[in-house]
Amino acid sequence: DAGVTQSPTHLIKTRGQHVTLRCSPISGHKSVSWYQQVLGQGPQFIFQYYEKEERGRGNFPDRFSARQFPNYSSELNVNALLLGDSALYLCASSSLGTGDQPQHFGDGTRLSIL
Amino acid sequence: QKEVEQNSGPLSVPEGAIASLNCTYSDRGSQSFFWYRQYSGKSPELIMSIYSNGDKEDGRFTAQLNKASQYVSLLIRDSQPSDSATYLCAVRDSNYQLIWGAGTKLIIKP
Numbered sequence: 001d002a003g004v005t006q007s008p009t010h011l012i013k014t015r016g017q018h019v020t021l022r023c024s025p026i027s028g029h030k031s032v033s034w035y036q037q038v039l040g041q042g043p044q045f046i047f048q049y050y051e052k053e054e055r056g057r058g059n060f061p062d063r064f065s066a067r068q069f070p071n072y073s074s075e076l077n078v079n080a081l082l083l084g085d086s087a088l089y090l091c092a093s094s095s096l097g098t099g100d101q102p103q104h105f106g107d108g109t110r111l112s113i114l
Numbered sequence: 115q116k117e118v119e120q121n122s123g124p125l126s127v128p129e130g131a132i133a134s135l136n137c138t139y140s141d142r143g144s145q146s147f148f149w150y151r152q153y154s155g156k157s158p159e160l161i162m163s164i165y166s167n168g169d170k171e172d173g174r175f176t177a178q179l180n181k182a183s184q185y186v187s188l189l190i191r192d193s194q195p196s197d198s199a200t201y202l203c204a205v206r207d208s209n210y211q212l213i214w215g216a217g218t219k220l221i222i223k224p
Contacts, residue, residue: 033212035214041217042118042202043158043202043214044214045211045213055210056210088157097210098206098210099207099212100145100146100165100206102148103148103212104160105157106157107156
């Protein structure tokens with residue numbers, strides 16, 4: 001079975017631009033979570049979606065938004081990019097949205113802002 | 115502010131020895147605990163989950179949980195150079211969200 005897939009793998013943008021990152025969960029998983037990871041730090045929670053509804057939101061500005069589609073895939077959108085948005089963006093899926101099931105990660109999207 | 119604390123390391127352990135990694139958490143309502151391994155430039159991969167007090171063993175790995183002390187640990191027996199990585203502790207808090215530690219960098223010396 002395919003694992004969590006993310007696209008693109010790498011992305012270079014300039015300040016002020018907009019970016020859309022995509023994630024397909026493991027087949028049968030209904031929950032998708034998005035994380036930002038900066039070098040030397042643990043993943044920072046951005047959003048969780050379960051059954052197409054937002055279940056949780058981390059401490060990120062409104063420039064960050066996300067949605068989940070009927071097939072449980074998800075998009076993370078970031079507007080008005082800042083240099084500080086440069087990071088590895090991770091998507092993780094789990095079977096349920098309670099946080100008790102292990103999350104399985106995709107390979108991530110490395111976003112560089114120039 | 116709910117927190118998960120880990121010693122950043124690096125923790126250096128000789129090949130074949132036992133590596134001991136520790137994690138403390140602040141939310142007493144936490145119920146589920148996870149250890150992930152992350153190689154440089156890669157995404158985290160699940161090693162173990164633990165939900166009840168006591169020890170849980172899986173191959174060379176043993177997770178230990180003590181909810182009264184708000185402490186979870188990971189032991190790696192017969193450490194191998196391939197175990198060199200950053201180990202992340204994640205805790206499901208009372209709001210059903212995963213809180214992550216910053217990770218401990220482990221170096222296994224041949």
